Amino acid sequence: MSIPPQSRVLITGAASGLGLALVHQLVDRGCRVLGTDVHTELPETLRGLAGVSYLTLDVTKDVDWSKAHDWVVEEWDGLDYLFNNAGVAAGGRIELSEMDQWQWIVDINLLGVARGCRTFTPMLKQQGSGHIVNTASAAGLIHPPRMSEYNAVKAGVVALSETLFHELKPYGVKVSVVCPTFFKTNLTESLRGKDEASQKMAAKLIDKAKVSADDIAAEVLTGVEKGRHIILTDRDGKVAYAAKRFVRPLYYRMMAQASAKMAKGD
Structure with missing residues (x-):
């Protein structure tokens, strides 16, 4: 089922990367989009886009989520x-x-x-419709070495999404979770940590990725339109996840080889 024109869409992290790619592709489908990000002023990347409104939203702040909820009620x-x-x-x-x-x-x-799910779930349940799409990562399904905090939070997003998939189904609300591997994005700008070797390795993998944010966005929207719960966006993620599910010894060998390779650089 295609995403209908004039659909009302809220996107966090909309000023760059995958969020911005989603904005463009949803606008091309004729959707009305509320792009949100931490910037206090309208980002240059969103200027002049027809059908796009902007709201400052720091996802760590309850007050910003309340403002987003009020905006959606008043405008849409x-x-x-x-x-x-x-x-x-x-x-x-x-x-x-x-x-x-x-x-x-x-x-x-x-x-x-x-916070996003908690803010808008009552509205979606009352409507008896809607679709929540949470961006996790392949790291939420497979857990490579030297990515403890990233793996942990992304696995948490996968678990939250599965919980809500079951919890909200009786109310007509759909839930999907997006699990890409490395793709070209500005995520390297946010990288933090004292392990410089690991940071450089991650940045290299992102910078050398052959898949773009536009490619991932297209796969995401295809998955949403097909009603998929777990949206695997690229071949590497599909192969790794299949190995973990069905050929666990192969998966462990892959992780062991990656860890050994990293340890040689210590």
């Missing part, structure tokens, strides 16, 4: 799609990850998604 009297997309990156060896770094990524990547 409802919501059809909620894309909880905003996120940051962190990683490295566990002994080098400080607790303030853990708190930072939990607040944004996990609790930011939880």
Whole structure:
């Protein structure tokens, strides 16, 4: 089922990366989009886009979510799609990850998604319709070494999404979770951590990725239109997840090889 024209869509992290790509492709479908991000002024990337409104929304702040809810009620009297997309990156060896770094990524990547779901679920249940799309990562399904905090929060988003998939189904509300691997984005700008070697490795994988944010956005929307719960957007993620589910010894060998390769650089 295609996303209908004039659908009411809210996207967090809409000023760049996957969020911006989703904005463009949803506008092309004739949707009305409320793009949100932490910027206090309308980002240059969203200027001049027909059908797009902008609202400052820091996903860690309850007051900002309340303002977004009020805006949706006043301007649209409802919501059809909620894309909880905003996120940051962190990683490295566990002994080098400080607790303030853990708190930072939990607040944004996990609790930011939880706040979005909690804010709009009553509205969607009352409507008896709507679709929540949470951006996690392949790291939420498979758990490579030296990515403890990122793996943990993304796995949390997958678990939250599965819980809500079952919880909201009786009310006619759909839930999907997006699980891409590395793709070209500005996520490297948010990278934090004291493990410089791991940071450089992650940045290299992102920068050398052959898949773009536009490619991922197209796969996301196809998955949404097909009603998929877990949306795997690229071949690498599909192969790794299949290995973990069906050929667990192969999956463990893959992880062991990756860990051994990283350890040689220590």
